[in-house]
Amino acid sequence: MVDPLMDLSLAPETATHSLAREEALRVERLSISFGGLRAVDDLSFAVRKKEIFGLIGPNGAGKTTVFNCITQFYRPDEGNVFFRAGKGRAERVVNLVGQPVHSIIGLGLVRTFQNVEIIQELSLLENVLIGAHIDFKATAFEQAFKLPRALREERSFRKKAEEALAFLGIAGRRDLPAGGQPYGVLKKVELARTLMANPRLIILDEPAAGLNDSETQELSSTIYQIRDVYDCTILLVEHDMHLVMGVCDRICAISFGKFLACDAPEEIKRNKLVQEAYLGEEEV
């Protein structure tokens, strides 16, 4: 899938200048406006490899917009998003800005959604299998006639999907339709779906939204496990401060699309700007 020549040609321009060795993702001077509203304003931050990185901010701070700019659902007006794509020898640095939305997952960047985006009519297993969409090589013809390659692929990805469901503890429900499953289960299905894509970086958009306390507790250990077992970096937006402070290595705080601070959780808690953004300015 990776053209080695392409890789070399990219290297001198982007690899050395845009992404330090330990970085997995760098958002650089990102801006986007909707009409008169500047939703993201000259925002920069970098996520290190294998880091669990949190993006926080009060309601309307533009967190999800940042995610959408990274994953190219929105085209940013200005700025770059450099991403370390691929594994091992195929590793390379790509500027995500301007890439087609559907090509992002192929680079190893995969996301979940704030309000789970699950296909109600499909079973949990089939939903997870959608995460392997780009890895299927069999043509429509081979699939319609169930030729050996199509069967082989289907079998091996089914196994992989079952493993992902088992990893998250919902293997027993794999054949049930997604419609009617509890919200917590659907959130896990979305997570399992991202794991199918051999991700380098997983973006979680409010993974704890709608979960109860014990489910949130379980989520933080799941996030650690995903990072370690699947060897990837995690970037998350979350309102549940308890989860964010507990699970993140570093946190970037934004307000009204602008950068406030980027530091370890303890430092962020003490940061004056962040406190003001959340609690309002102190009257002096």
Add this chain to the structure above:
Amino acid sequence: MNEMNESPLASLKPSPWSSPYLRFVLFGLLAASLPLLSGSGLMKSSTLNYIGNVLVYAVAALGLNLLLGYAGLISLGTAGFMGLGSYIAAYAVKDMGLSFWAALTAAVLIPTLIGLLIGLISLRIEGIYLAIATLCVSEILLKSFEQADSITGGMQGKSVSYPVIFGHTFNRSSTYILLVVALTLVMILTHNFVSGQKGRALHAMRGSEVAAQAMGVNLLQYRLIAFSLATAYAALSGALYVFFIKFSYPSVWNLNLSLYVLAAVVIGGLRSIYGTIIGTFVVWAVPDLVLKKLPVVGGINGLPYIFNGILIILVVMFAPQGISGLWQAKFPLKRKKKEKEEAISGKKEDE
């Protein structure tokens, strides 16, 4: 999540009857046995023609169901592509002396390529542009059928004889069997296709465009796939038509036919293979085989139009999932009735 609160459904063993292939073959055998009935005088010979027609139109309806059911797009050009398929098949066999298989291949491939071109142009923009573009193309094709005398026979129509396959000359009954085999094959292939990776991608596209895109589904590509399949099915349907009916007239391939196919899909039920077959039967066979024999009502002019019109209104109002939806609500065999999660997933907007 604890494994304790498992639903008992998960542990149900599938019975051998749940094999879809067995059911497809049974369906085929059942349909194929109808000529025996007419041979033994239990069924009128003309009835077989109606059923044969249903089988032919069902192929086109299955294709349109892929397009409407998964991509959510409407084609109003079904009839045009069916006509094109029928004339190409007839011309290839009669005027060019090609074999049945070569004629069938050409009759499916050429319209599909044309469809692909139309799709490439009109699918870049979302919305009803495909419907408009296919409507135009269909009308252009219809005019061409009337004018291109040397190929289509103009208003007189084009005639062919029953097909000759591997040196064996078919008659009416064996051509009917051929239709059954073709439809059964199309049903099996469609089933395989929609339950595989490409079908899941189509499902994802319909269920959540953003999720589909995030998972690497190229929306334009999959809309094109759905539309090309709809075109190919329509063309195949037209080719089968001309070999069974032995004639192709321009007046058959009008907008009316496209709307009938659309009605069959909506009445039968989106994304349901058997629903489509039943819908086709309801739309084409029920008015002629049943309603016309009723007293008083049977005498009304344009009865099929009234019947189908009322049916569509009823379906849209009371059973948006069509006949197959009613069936599944009554006998929820494999899929539990959908309960939307809206209560819990109520939007928590961030931005």
